[in-house]
Amino acid sequence: MYYAQTRQHHNADSFHDLMKAFFRSYPEWNTMWTDEGPGKGMKVKVREKDVRVTLPFPGVSAKDFEVEVVGDMLSIRANRTREAADDTKQYLCRERSTESFQESVRLPVRVNGAETSAKYVDGVLTLLIPREGVEAKASKQIKVD
Amino acid sequence: MSEEMKKNEQFMEVLPAADIIDDEKSAIISLEVPGANAQTVTVEVKDQILSMEARSSLTWHGMQLLYKRSFQLSDAVDVENISAKTQDGVLTVTLPKSERAKVHRIQVQ
Numbered sequence A: 001m002y003y004a005q006t007r008q009h010h011n012a013d014s015f016h017d018l019m020k021a022f023f024r025s026y027p028e029w030n031t032m033w034t035d036e037g038p039g040k041g042m043k044v045k046v047r048e049k050d051v052r053v054t055l056p057f058p059g060v061s062a063k064d065f066e067v068e069v070v071g072d073m074l075s076i077r078a079n080r081t082r083e084a085a086d087d088t089k090q091y092l093c094r095e096r097s098t099e100s101f102q103e104s105v106r107l108p109v110r111v112n113g114a115e116t117s118a119k120y121v122d123g124v125l126t127l128l129i130p131r132e133g134v135e136a137k138a139s140k141q142i143k144v145d
Numbered sequence B: 001m002s003e004e005m006k007k008n009e010q011f012m013e014v015l016p017a018a019d020i021i022d023d024e025k026s027a028i029i030s031l032e033v034p035g036a037n038a039q040t041v042t043v044e045v046k047d048q049i050l051s052m053e054a055r056s057s058l059t060w061h062g063m064q065l066l067y068k069r070s071f072q073l074s075d076a077v078d079v080e081n082i083s084a085k086t087q088d089g090v091l092t093v094t095l096p097k098s099e100r101a102k103v104h105r106i107q108v109q
Helices: A015-023 A082-088 B003-008
Strands: A043-046 A050-056 A065-070 A073-078 A090-094 A101-106 A117-121 A124-130 B011-014 B018-022 B026-032 B041-046 B049-060 B063-072 B083-087 B090-096
Touching: A050 A073, A065 A117, A065 A124, A073 A124, B011 B049, B026 B049, B026 B063, B041 B083, B041 B090, B049 B090
Parallel strands: B011 B063
Antiparallel strands: A043 A050, A050 A124, A065 A073, A073 A101, A090 B018, A117 A124, B018 B026, B026 B090, B041 B049, B049 B063, B083 B090
16 A cells, blocks of 8 residues: 655645545545535546546646656645736636646556657647556457367 | 527536726627637527627536536616627637727817
């Protein structure tokens, strides 16, 4: 058993984050701890041939992301670079987050990090990380003579 | 969005986070609608109420997300010239101020 090493900018010591860090290692358990509500937070889904990671992070561009896969460790950093200039404007209402995002998570399966594909469409970052060694497990029909 | 679609699919309604900026000539509302784009967004004004709906590609417990929010407009908004655009999961609606609501600086002699 191992603990996912999760780091976050805010509330890093809260009990919720501790539970989240633990349950991150077991995405198949589908627990409430890793679920930050609809349309929020990073979601890791282990599929048959790959691991699909989605992160809604609207209002930035592809170059604001730093994604790293080292072994089974996935690190995502998302920066909000344009927010500084907005401080001069007069806000009547300000609800959108100005925080950057950083999270590292240990993936529960072996992956081939070099083959990772990443795209940022409509404010959602989607990563597809192929699993390693799934071909060997694939069923093979053996002909009986 | 048509009523028919609502019946056929199961949606999870979500209140999107909004910023409202007061500019000299207009008010600008920006809403976070990740997973939605120009094809899945509707913006309409009826009886001085601005309603926005955005269907997202994101799901939550098997339900598709539907971002929905509305604002009551004052008559200081020039309703005829409201414009909207989506980019990178942010819906930006520009509400031009009516002539009456604009700041008129008067030169003192």
